[in-house]
Amino acid sequence: MKEIRTQIIINANVNKVWAILTDFDAYPNWNPFIKYFKGIPREGNRIEVKMVPPNSKGMIFKPTILKFVPNKELRWLGHTFISGLFDGEHIFELIYNNDGTTTFIQREKFYGILVPLLKNSLDNTKAGFDEMNKKIKEISETNL
Template sequence: MKELIESQIIINAPAAAVWKVLVDFKAYPMWSPTIKEFYGNPTVGERTKVLLSQPEETSMKMNPVFLKIDSNKELRWKGRLLVNGIFDGEHYFILKPISDNETILIQGEMFSGILVPFFKKMIHGNTKKGFEIFNAALKDRLESRL
């Protein structure tokens, strides 16, 4: 089973500025309402512990492997519950410049595994709401600097 969710927002800042905030992993505790902390510095092909806190849920630590860190374009990681195939999530942020000073941020996740049908309500509820809250906080952080 697979399930995809996405949330996007237009940010009044160039893609390079959005990227700079997105990959300033040490600053997340100061502004991010959902991705609370990165333990270490993410590197493609390696795992980095991440502390998450979705709306109306308890916090959880995950240990995703980073799949892509493509400057000014895409950040992508994959996490799993216990072992592959149970409940996996491939999370991504994609930046699409609209103009020199506008960028679309797309945050999404492709969930897969045998437990996906049991988590659909959570995926389309609190998880998607968490994406929207994160996107709004990122937009606010960038636009309040202008």
């Protein structure tokens, strides 16, 4: 298993950050990493997501929503080709800080027999997380 984890402090309340994160129709307008998100984010539902890390053509995944807890967590599990080859559990977590800020955590756990072979290419994925984190922070802190 390999995990990528990023986080950023956003000077906005958790409700505002969650509203931006879950306005999936707006992703093409602002999100540099997840170009689109199609489907209803309800536990058990399959969605379609296009992720484009920097210096990459990107990939389309059809993961299953594992968890959708408003203002707290969105989690899905996707597979590349066959389950067990290269699986990714993508997690967004929002933590309300008592000072009015939100800690936005984005991480992914990678599993499967191809993980050791693809480990070096995951640096682009981390860069994509960082770009998205900076952009959601910028948007959330606008017009407070």
